[in-house]
Amino acid sequence: MMNVLVLGGTGWLSGRVARAWVDAGAHVTCLARGGRPAPDGAELVVADRGEPDAYAAVAGREWDEVVEISSTPEHVASAVVALAPVARHLTYVSSLSVYATNDVVGAAEDAALSEPLRPGEEYDYSRAKAAAEASVVHHLGDRAAIVRPGLIVGPDDPTDRFGYWVARFALVGDRPVLTPTLDDRMTQVIDVDDLAAFLVACGADGRSVVANAIGDPLPFRTFIDAAREVAGHGGELVTADDAWLVAHDVQHWMGPRSLPLWLPADMPGFATRSNAAYRAAGGLLRALDDTLRRTLADERARGLDRERRSGLTRAEELALLGEMS
Numbered sequence: 001m002m003n004v005l006v007l008g009g010t011g012w013l014s015g016r017v018a019r020a021w022v023d024a025g026a027h028v029t030c031l032a033r034g035g036r037p038a039p040d041g042a043e044l045v046v047a048d049r050g051e052p053d054a055y056a057a058v059a060g061r062e063w064d065e066v067v068e069i070s071s072t073p074e075h076v077a078s079a080v081v082a083l084a085p086v087a088r089h090l091t092y093v094s095s096l097s098v099y100a101t102n103d104v105v106g107a108a109e110d111a112a113l114s115e116p117l118r119p120g121e122e123y124d125y126s127r128a129k130a131a132a133e134a135s136v137v138h139h140l141g142d143r144a145a146i147v148r149p150g151l152i153v154g155p156d157d158p159t160d161r162f163g164y165w166v167a168r169f170a171l172v173g174d175r176p177v178l179t180p181t182l183d184d185r186m187t188q189v190i191d192v193d194d195l196a197a198f199l200v201a202c203g204a205d206g207r208s209v210v211a212n213a214i215g216d217p218l219p220f221r222t223f224i225d226a227a228r229e230v231a232g233h234g235g236e237l238v239t240a241d242d243a244w245l246v247a248h249d250v251q252h253w254m255g256p257r258s259l260p261l262w263l264p265a266d267m268p269g270f271a272t273r274s275n276a277a278y279r280a281a282g283g284l285l286r287a288l289d290d291t292l293r294r295t296l297a298d299e300r301a302r303g304l305d306r307e308r309r310s311g312l313t314r315a316e317e318l319a320l321l322g323e324m325s
Helices: 012-023 073-086 125-143 162-172 192-205 220-231 242-247 276-280 288-302 314-324
Strands: 003-007 027-032 043-046 065-068 090-093 144-149 151-153 177-180 189-191 210-213 237-240 251-253 258-260
Touching (some): 012 027, 012 192, 065 192, 073 090, 073 125, 090 125, 090 192, 144 192, 151 162, 162 177, 162 220, 177 258, 177 314, 189 288, 210 276, 237 314
Parallel strands (some): 003 065, 027 043, 065 090, 090 144, 144 210, 151 189, 177 237, 251 258
């Protein structure tokens, strides 16, 4: 039986990874601040990773696998210092945001990374992930896998990005929906359960790999069409161009008053990263329709008209549609 330590293990992705390891027959320990339970079958060790003794309860045990997802460089650095002597292998969940630029279509893992964030500097997510990766490589070398997911999607997504579209189409039925320009725009996603399975496989095999964990680049129009079909939407798509949306305070990508997954035109490389290394390492990608159906079932359970962290409210959308008519 493998002995697995998940740093976290009570959140969305880390919880799924912990559950996948339990299902694989491992003895799983989750180290987290508490407040949320560990998955059934996993042990929870409560610790504050900002404290000097955060790893005291786990640093004296041997681990076949450690999974780290933090984007706080100091937490990652202290974890690898404490655990490298007792870990056979570590899988670090980084991000496609670690790259310095997003202007090259099809860029692979050898693209330039952001400059690592230094202590005391203003927080920057890209640079924080770069610093965390550097700590992992320095202390574990070829005993580590560096996995760089892009947009993680699927049921229970706390960001509300991907699910916005299939939920909105299901909510409105045959009424119109506002979209950004769809032509010449791309999106690229990975199902949370496909990612969790890959992370488990990296640990089970002790892989030394760096991989962009992401699906194939997909035209935004193809994604929207698939979401409409799954949701049964029969209404009109009303398209607004970038300048009009920006002038009306509609945000890109995520957050309140946004059109989720919409990207500025000057970021052609953001949703077109190469996933060849992920596929070569055995990473699987389920059909988009499967992810959309599971996401819609989750959206219905949580409420199609609920308050969301990302997207336009229906009232905001109707007001914008009214201005366009």
